[in-house]
Amino acid sequence: xxxxxxxxxxxxxxxxxxxxxxxxxxxxxxxxxxxxxxxxxxxxxxxxxxxxxxxxxxxxxxxxxxxxxxxxxxxxxxxxxxxxxxxxxxxxxxxxxxxxxxxxxxxxxxxxxxxxxxxxxxxxxxxxxxxxxxxxxxxxxxxxxxxxxxxxxxxxxxxxxxxxxxxxxxxxxxxxxxxxxxxxxxxxxxxxxxxxxxxxxxxxxxxxxxxxxxxxxxxxxxxxxxxxxxxxxxxxxxxxxxxxxxxxxxxxxxxxxxxxxxxxxxxxxxxxxxxxxxxxxxxxxxxxxxxxxxxxxxxxxxxxxxxxxxxxxxxxxxxxxxxxxxxxxxxxxxxxxxxxxxxxxxxxxxxxxxxxxx
Numbered sequence: 001x002x003x004x005x006x007x008x009x010x011x012x013x014x015x016x017x018x019x020x021x022x023x024x025x026x027x028x029x030x031x032x033x034x035x036x037x038x039x040x041x042x043x044x045x046x047x048x049x050x051x052x053x054x055x056x057x058x059x060x061x062x063x064x065x066x067x068x069x070x071x072x073x074x075x076x077x078x079x080x081x082x083x084x085x086x087x088x089x090x091x092x093x094x095x096x097x098x099x100x101x102x103x104x105x106x107x108x109x110x111x112x113x114x115x116x117x118x119x120x121x122x123x124x125x126x127x128x129x130x131x132x133x134x135x136x137x138x139x140x141x142x143x144x145x146x147x148x149x150x151x152x153x154x155x156x157x158x159x160x161x162x163x164x165x166x167x168x169x170x171x172x173x174x175x176x177x178x179x180x181x182x183x184x185x186x187x188x189x190x191x192x193x194x195x196x197x198x199x200x201x202x203x204x205x206x207x208x209x210x211x212x213x214x215x216x217x218x219x220x221x222x223x224x225x226x227x228x229x230x231x232x233x234x235x236x237x238x239x240x241x242x243x244x245x246x247x248x249x250x251x252x253x254x255x256x257x258x259x260x261x262x263x264x265x266x267x268x269x270x271x272x273x274x275x276x277x278x279x280x281x282x283x284x285x286x287x288x289x290x291x292x293x294x295x296x297x298x299x300x301x302x303x304x305x306x307x308x309x310x311x312x313x314x315x316x317x318x319x320x321x322x323x324x325x326x327x328x329x330x331x332x333x334x335x336x337x338x339x340x341x342x343x344x345x346x347x348x349x350x351x352x353x354x355x356x357x358x
Contacts, residue, residue: 002093003030003032003088003089003115004018005057005095005109006031006041007034007035007037007041007102007106008037008041008102009040009041010098010279012045013279014098014121014176014177015120017343018343018346019031019049019052020047020048021343028053029052029053030052033054033057034058034105035056035057035059035060035061038062038064043259044260057080085113089109089113089115090113093354094106094116096110096118096142098120100135100138103138104138116147119149121175122143122151122169123143123149123151123159123160124139124155125156125158126139126140133201143165144165146165146167148168148170148350149170150170150346157171176342176343176346177279178286178342179342179343182286184260187265188269190269191225191269191270191271192225193226193271194224194225194226194273196273196274197275197276198234199276199277200276202295203295210238212318213274214246216318217274218246225253227255227266228252228253229258230256273289274292276295281293284311285308285311287335288332288334290330290331291312292321292328295313295315296315312324
């Protein structure tokens with residue numbers, strides 16, 4: 001038996017290939033859904049093969065997008081973890097993923113019930129506690145709690161060694177998001193689209209950075225059809241900064257987040273992408289589409305930038321932004337197709353090492 005304790009869109013996207021690989025190998029799977037992004041992840045579950053057990057750990061029905069909503073959801077579930085034992089988790093191998101509040105809750109759930117914690121995508125470097133807060137803190141706490149840590153790339157492995165983690169480190173060749181992207185059917189078309197996706201707290205909480213982005217988009221709005229796919233917190237911040245109206249006045253479209261396959265197609269067919277999201281940066285790296293990364297460092301994604309010529313860091317510098325807009329065609333590269341199957345690597349390694357326990 002293998003358990004997955006997940007709750008966000010990114011966690012489902014990156015864990016589903018691993019879940020399906022386990023199911024294909026006749027290993028029983030139970031998913032504990034923390035439902036941080038409840039509406040989005042309910043559709044993603046359709047991608048999971050039949051034959052798994054689903055437990056709705058949280059009763060949340062909406063995508064959480066306000067700080068109050070997140071805090072309320074977090075402490076309600078934390079209280080449940082403290083007060084109610086989940087006996088089926090004891091001594092079982094349990095996956096959590098990444099560095100979100102769902103990762104932290106999942107880790108607490110596993111350790112409180114004496115399960116064996118597996119952290120997928122462990123060891124992203126920390127540029128500073130308050131630069132990527134709370135992600136940086138969550139990365140460290142969950143890594144220290146984990147019995148098995150799955151990482152790829154020298155920067156992740158080195159970070160885990162610096163943290164002196166006690167768990168066993170397993171290296172895979174690529175992020176499991178590669179398996180998710182490679183399974184999407186791409187329908188090519190000649191669009192004039194620019195896609196925007198921004199959600200990091202260091203961006204949306206900065207009025208100056210958001211104004212810089214909006215003003216930059218306005219300058220090219222007569223040349224491209226721009227669509228900004230809005231996370232709930234991003235939309236709320238644009239409203240509070242009185243920037244949402246400026247987008248509408250300049251015919252820059254704003255839409256809700258899209259189903260995964262549709263969004264990947266939009267990324268692939270766009271002229272270029274502007275994003276700060278780690279997952280979207282990885283997807284764009286795989287797809288080879290020109291991408292302006294709305295950040296001033298990429299310490300937690302060094303391994304991606306080192307191997308991707310389609311990514312360009314803006315550094316919140318107007319000249320860098322202008323340069324990319326003028327030269328984006330120079331950043332077009334082919335889809336990265338290879339024989340890597342990181343999800344299969346995970347299942348094969350874990351099955352070999354711990355076969356009798358599954």
